[in-house]
Amino acid sequence: MVVIIAGLMLAANFWTDYKWFSSVGYTSVFLTELWTRVLLFAVAGLVMAVIVGASVYFAYRSRPGIRPMSLEQQGLDRYRQSIDPHRKLFFWIAVGALALLAGVAASGDWRAYLQFTNSTDFGVNDPEFGMDVAFFAFTYPFLRILLGYLYAAVILAFIAAVIVHYLYGGVRLQNDTGQRATPAARVHLSVLLGLFVLLRAGSYWLDRYGLVFSERGYTFGASYTDVNAVKTALMILTVISVICAVLFFANIYFKNTMVPMASLGLLVLSAVLVGVAYPEIVQRFQVNPNEQRLESPYIERNIEYTRDAYDIADAEVEAYDATTELSAQDLVEESQGTKVRLADPSVVSQTFQQMQQVRGFYQFPDVLEVDRYPDAEGNLIDTIVAVRELDGPPDDQDNWLNRHLIYTHGYGMVAATGSDIDAEGRPVFTEYNIPPRGELSEVTGEYQPRIYYGREGAEYVIVQAEEEYDYPLDSEEDTADVPTLDDAVDPEVSPAPDEARAPGDADAQESPEPTNEDPPAEGGDGTEGTEEEADPSGSQAYNRYDGSGGVQLSNFFDRILYAIKYQEPNILLNSAITGDSRILYERDPLDRVEKVAPYLTVDSRPYPAVVDGKVVWIVDAYTTSDGYPYANRIDFTQAVTDTFTDGSAQQVGALPGNEVNYIRNSVKATVDAYDGTVTLYAWDEEDPVLQTWMDSFPGTVTSRDEMSDELIDHVRYPDDLFKVQREIMREYHVTDAAAYYGGQDFWAVPNDPTGGTEAPEPPYRQTIQYPGAEEASFSLTSTFVPRGRENLAAFMAVDSDPRSEDYGQLKLLELPRSTVIFGPGQVQNAFDADADVREVLLPLEQSNAEVTRGNLLTLPFAGGLLYVEPLYVQAGGGGSASFPLLQQVMVGFGEEVAIGSNLPDALSNLFEGAEGTPEETPEEAPEETPEENEAGGGGGSDQELTDALNEAVEAWEEAQESNEQANDRLREALEAIEEQMNE
Secondary structure, three states, X not given: OHHHHHHHHHHHHHHHHHHHHHHHOOHHHHHHHHHHHHHHHHHHHHHHHHHHHHHHHHHHHOOOOOOOOOHHHHHHHHHHHHHHHHHHHHHHHHHHHHHHHHHHHHHXXXXXXXXXXXXXXXXXXXXXXXXXXXXXXXXXXXXXXXHHHHHHHHHHHHHHHHHHHHHOOOEOOOOOOOOOEOHHHXXXXXXXXXXXXXXXXXXXXXXXXXXXXXXOOOOOOOOHHHHHHHHHHHHHHHHHHHHHHHHHHHHHHHOOOHHHHHHHHHHHHHHHHHHHHHHHHHHHHHHHHHHHHHHHHHHHHHHHHHHHHOOOOOOEEEEOOOOOOOOHHHHHHHHOOOOOOOOOOOOHHHHHHHHHOOOOOEEOOOXXXXXXXXXXXXXXXXXXXXXXXXXXXXHHHOOHHHHHHHOOOEEOEEEEEEEEEOOOOOEEEEEEOOOOEOHHHHHHOOOEOEEOOOOOOOOEEEEOOOOEEEEEOOHHHHOOOOOOHHHOOOOOOOOOOOOOOOHHHHHHOOOOOOOOOOOOOOXXXXXXXXXXXXXXXXOEEEEEOOOOOOEEOOOHHHHHHHHHHOOOOHHHHOOOOOOOOEEEEOOOHHHHHHHHOOOOEEOOOOEEEEEOOEEEEEEEEEEEEOOOOOOOOEEHHHHOOOOOOOOOOOOOOOOOOOEEOEEEEEEEEEEEOOOOOEEEEEOOOOOHHHHHHHHHOOOOOEEHHHOOHHHHHOXXXXXXXXXXXXXXXXXXXXXXXXXXXXXXXXXXXOEOOOOOOOOEOOOEEEEEOOOOOOOOEEEEEEEEEEOOOOOOOEEEEEXXXXXXXXXXXXXXXXXXXXXXXXXXXXXXXXXXXOHHHHHHHHHHHHOOOEEEEOOOEEEEEOOEEEEEEEEEEEOOOOHHHOOOEEEEEEEEEOOEEXXXXXXXXXXXXXXXXXXXXXXXXXXXXXXXXHHHHHHOOOHHHHHHHHHHHHHHHHHHHHHOOOOHHHHHHHHHHHHHHHHHHHO
């Protein structure tokens, strides 16, 4: 029964996998992998069966006809009498089991086999052997695997031979004559030992090439000892192993134990003296006292090949003083019109959730994405984007029918500008509500808003069965007050001191009227291609899917297979499921790409985009290798872990083996959110690893030329690749071997000062004006600090604009070592310690409001580096209904910091505060009239303003106790401040 159930499960998984690949148009991937696995299974199993089976057969056939009488043989007679009647059965079971294990193990190495048979040259030779890198990346790993299987087969054959010879008297532990093995047994075992030693000779020879992956020296790759001692030792051991193998084979004629024992002793002795002792002597007595001088050529190799393998060799490095020659007034003028993406994708997610969730079963990710969309004038702006995904049915209605047949899809794109807010500090939405509307729809045109494929929701859904929940018809009532571009405030410099607005003050402020009276954009409801019905009660709309996604349940047998696969009998019993119904599974875009391209590693940050009338997920995918000679290996998961990937925010997909030393963003993939169509585009068509896989799976990767213009507009430089390159750049920005050996110039990625953890600061997407560039560019940026210190060492950026000629160009601003320039942690400390900043933050921190620090952005500005950090305030005690509002912006430049209610205000406070008050002579000082003195600038007015501020602080402290009288007093104090500012 167990075997039958296991067979049914295996058949169900196999057939449903085939149908899935057929539904997405990648049957060739399924069949190529399948037949490669079958081939390796058959060959490995056959080789194992032949070698072990022949050894057992020969041992049995050469058994002695007459065995000497001894207690040992008398005891073995009982076993022989039990085994002999069933010896053929035992033989086939043992050989079959070994063949099965070998075949299963070999089938798992199908990737190495395909790379070996479809190898593409890199066009780069290693400096030690003069061989193309392809040998080390594709051929060498397969030869090691092949050698390992032959080792296993010969060793198992030897063990099996010893057992059979012993059982039938060919090998004896007790023998009065001193002959413990028959001549036939000695010949048999000598041949097997000879084969083993011959394989050892091959292993020694192959180990020479493996020296390019050595970890013996100061850096990864062949070191001085490896090249001058180990390489020679391996050559000597190869020759000795061949001689020993010949001596073992010669024992066929000598038929004694002296020759094989002497050969074995020679092999062990030479392995110890030549293979271990000699290299250790060279390392300890020659290299260690002169390590820097002797290892320098090999350190240079490591630096060169590591920089090539991680594609950082062409990084542009520029010395940057980070000091400005502009006056304070010039800096104020320079700052006017500066736009920075203030919206933090990890903070405004809560705002999206509260303002655009519509219903409790819709969900937004914890960290939103940054893309670019054109505004009405065609200008590209940084945009925070997400799709409204369906998490599942309401908790009190969470049953199989609702989860898998009714609540099947999310609905709509949601977007907000990255740098605009409304009067209350809320993000300004460019796409919102259900059906979706906004400027984004007007610019992109009609698109299908339904999200059947995404990162949330049930493992599988069945469509064209029951009527599917589409969206609530009264959603406008829940999202009536949505800030749009018409509500965006034009930030201006405030002439008076900054005032922090608590969320509770929003009611007292004048809010603009809702602007949701605009009709949805043409096609914005996405009803084309669907059958939409309204609930007679008028509360919700229903939909029937008519896309081509998923697998059609065309017959009852298919339903049986999927019922077995998901162990769910309701798939068989539900009467609404018909031959036209379709089952949608593998719905996560990352899973879909990994399944159709099992040779790729996907980026952990897929992002949605409206492209050519539909919502698609754009997935960056990498070709990787751990076989690039001399290139330093890193732990991929550790390299891409930061604040966003630490915990539940994002999960990192680990690579097989988890270590790489070569990576390229060779493929851009798209997954249609409506029908699940997966398309792979060859982004880096020159990548030899990708060419190897394209030869292995012909026709599965589409040319880059097939990408539409609209799709290319949304391509961006991938996060994980940048983080891997950032990790390598910490050390390999040093290109001089002597400086690298000293390590004094190594850097570190600073911890995120706003995250409250020791996780590295994530790279940030923002549009920056790079020094020397004519125009601002959409970039991915990060910073470095010296190892063990907190001041800034360098600023790193990569052009992420696919239309730019510099796309993918790494740029590095290296700061002078002799000048201390604040790093992110020091700037954050300066924010916390500054008196003006504390004056604004103190009332908020002492109240029940929750203060959240947004992303600390670093960007080049006026010859220096500008730090910008938005400050969000969230009403305390508001429960899940509250969300953070952007209330203040903190900025830092040099050693000066400031705070303001918006970016221009903060910059004005920063630079005007640094300017100081110019001295005025009595002759130049104009005479003040009583009216002017009364209008402003007098000491009495300043004192009144100070008294009003103190009154506001005291009132805010009392407001913590929810005292109505204190709240009224606070309101009066704020009004007094406003009156003083207006005078």
